[in-house]
Amino acid sequence: MLGEYRIVGRRAxxxxxxxxxxxxxxxxxxxxxxxxxxxxxxxxxxNPNTVAAAYRTLRERGVIETAGRKGSRVRPRPASxxxxxxxxxxxxxxxxxxEGNPDAALLPALGEAFAAVAAAYDxxxxxxxxxxxxxxxxxxxxxxxxxxxxxxxxxxATSGSLDAIERVLIAHLRPxxxxxxxxxxxxxxxxxxxxxxxxxxxxxxxxxxxxxxALEAALKAGARAVVVxxxxxxxxxxxxxxxxAAELRAVLAGYRGVLLIEDDHxxxxxxxxxxxxxxATDRWAFVRxxxxxxxxxxxxxxxxxxxxxxxxxxGRQRLGPGWVSRLLQRVMVHLWSSQxxxxxxxxxxxxxxxxxxxxxxxxxxxxAHGRSGMNVWVPVSDxxxxxxRLLHAGWAVAPGARFRLSAPQGIRxxxxxxxxxxxxxxxxxxxxxxxxxxxxxxG
Numbered sequence: 001m002l003g004e005y006r007i008v009g010r011r012a013x014x015x016x017x018x019x020x021x022x023x024x025x026x027x028x029x030x031x032x033x034x035x036x037x038x039x040x041x042x043x044x045x046x047n048p049n050t051v052a053a054a055y056r057t058l059r060e061r062g063v064i065e066t067a068g069r070k071g072s073r074v075r076p077r078p079a080s081x082x083x084x085x086x087x088x089x090x091x092x093x094x095x096x097x098x099e100g101n102p103d104a105a106l107l108p109a110l111g112e113a114f115a116a117v118a119a120a121y122d123x124x125x126x127x128x129x130x131x132x133x134x135x136x137x138x139x140x141x142x143x144x145x146x147x148x149x150x151x152x153x154x155x156x157a158t159s160g161s162l163d164a165i166e167r168v169l170i171a172h173l174r175p176x177x178x179x180x181x182x183x184x185x186x187x188x189x190x191x192x193x194x195x196x197x198x199x200x201x202x203x204x205x206x207x208x209x210x211x212x213x214a215l216e217a218a219l220k221a222g223a224r225a226v227v228v229x230x231x232x233x234x235x236x237x238x239x240x241x242x243x244x245a246a247e248l249r250a251v252l253a254g255y256r257g258v259l260l261i262e263d264d265h266x267x268x269x270x271x272x273x274x275x276x277x278x279x280a281t282d283r284w285a286f287v288r289x290x291x292x293x294x295x296x297x298x299x300x301x302x303x304x305x306x307x308x309x310x311x312x313x314x315g316r317q318r319l320g321p322g323w324v325s326r327l328l329q330r331v332m333v334h335l336w337s338s339q340x341x342x343x344x345x346x347x348x349x350x351x352x353x354x355x356x357x358x359x360x361x362x363x364x365x366x367x368a369h370g371r372s373g374m375n376v377w378v379p380v381s382d383x384x385x386x387x388x389r390l391l392h393a394g395w396a397v398a399p400g401a402r403f404r405l406s407a408p409q410g411i412r413x414x415x416x417x418x419x420x421x422x423x424x425x426x427x428x429x430x431x432x433x434x435x436x437x438x439x440x441x442x443g
Contacts, residue, residue, distance in 0.1 A: 005022050007035070007040060008044070009044065009054070011050065012051075013054075013057070015040075015046075015050070015054035019034070019054070020058065023074055030074050032074045033070075034064060037052050055072055058072075059072075059197055062195055062196075065199075066176070075194070088387055088391060088396045088398070088399065089396070094391060094394050094395065095396065096396045096417065097398075097414050097415075097426075098398035098413075098414065099398075100374075100412075100414050101414070102291075102296070103416040106346050107294065110335075112334075112338075113331045114331055117327055117331050133155055133157050136333045137326075137329040140332075140333055140336045142155055142304070144288075148274040148276065150274075153304040154304065154307070154311075155304055156303040156304070156305075158301045158302075158303050158317075159324055160299050161288075162189070162192060164285070164287040165189065165285075165287060166196065168259070168309060169196060169198065172283060172312070173196075175197025175198060177199070178201045178221070178225075179193045179201065179224070180201045180203050180215065180219065180225065180227070181200045181203065181226075182202075183202030183205070183404060184400060184404045184405075185229075186234045189227060201218045203218050203226070207236070207237075208238065208239070208243075209229070209241075209244050212248055216251050219254075219255045225258060225261065226259070226261070229262075229263045229264075230274050230277075231266040231272050231373070232265065232269065232270050232292070232374070233372075234373070234403070234412075235410075236370075236375070238371060239371045239372040240275050240277075242275050245275035245276075245277060252277060258283075259283045259285075259309075260278065260281045260284040261284070261285045261286075262277060262278060263287050263289075264286065265288070265292055266292065267288045268290075268341055269292045269343065269347055270372045271348065271351070272371075283305075285313075287302070288302045289301040294341060300328050300329065350373065354374065355370070356420070357370070357423055358376060360423050361376075361430060364431035365431065370415075374415055375414050377400075377410050377411075378411050378412075378413065378430060378434060379409070380400075380433075383399050383400045383411055389429075390430065390433045393433065395426060395430075398412040398414070411434075413426075
């Protein structure tokens, strides 16, 4: 079972360290089955509970996984491996359409906001003991939530969407729990779930968001949480409309105990209305990042949730970083109140480029998806080959492997760097590189 390697140790920590060291050195390879707990306990002459504790530690660290009666085995992929490492570096002379960054020309200038906030801070510096959320920040965020029909709940500031999602997941779930995620979906989330020792369960989607039958199947299979993107879904651009939202809410209503997390990272860059699902379950959280509209380096997101979830998240946050810098919160208040971003103009700019590319690809017989946001998803039969051929033609795109669990292959193209003159040449290159791919709904 283990070949030449011999697990050693008398205490749970020693046994876990022995396995982890072997995985790190390559002596235990991905997929290798570990001995049953009682068998290993007999070999080591320790109590089976000691081995059980060691295996539990290894699962929580993402080193091994347990598949019921099939036993425990080394994870096929370390939980710490980042899907971002699958990026294609754009050499000199190659246009980079793979990083997913917003158009810098559409981001607001920050100098005035920081200067005004710094001047006010000089008169009243922040100190320990103040509220973790600036009152004006909370009021602005809450008013925007209200305008979009997000249920009432406390407002919490977090260091970006992923930080918020992680805090919500660990507030309710434990290692080993299953989390339903969109497939294809946000690569960072697909890394985060297993890194927390949880198990991602893929949910297929189309241009209208998660498919109700696929969500139902994931929940029936035991998923204790589901993460959904309402609009500007990464990487497909899917957006949930009113009819689909009603179908998804009906599914969720049958699983009131499931934790629902909604990610609205497309806020202020999409002109499609939001159709929140929050409230369909007893435990829910709604996350809204400022990264795409105001700048990724601001590292601010707004979270609202049901009272229990909000209390758990804010309580745990106080024991860690304490709070997100109130200086940054006040910068956001300045940007919001001064209307530094024109959401309609930004949305139209991205839509113009995205729709032009989708039309150009369709004219060349290439299927493409991009209902909202700044990305276009192109199904391909061989994404490795397509990425390589596009790179040779002068275009760096993101390989679909960064975003997929079991979904068919594809590539993601970010339109933010494109001008009108780029659309035709890019579409020609994609058509030449993509090869035949049968029509599909992403699942």
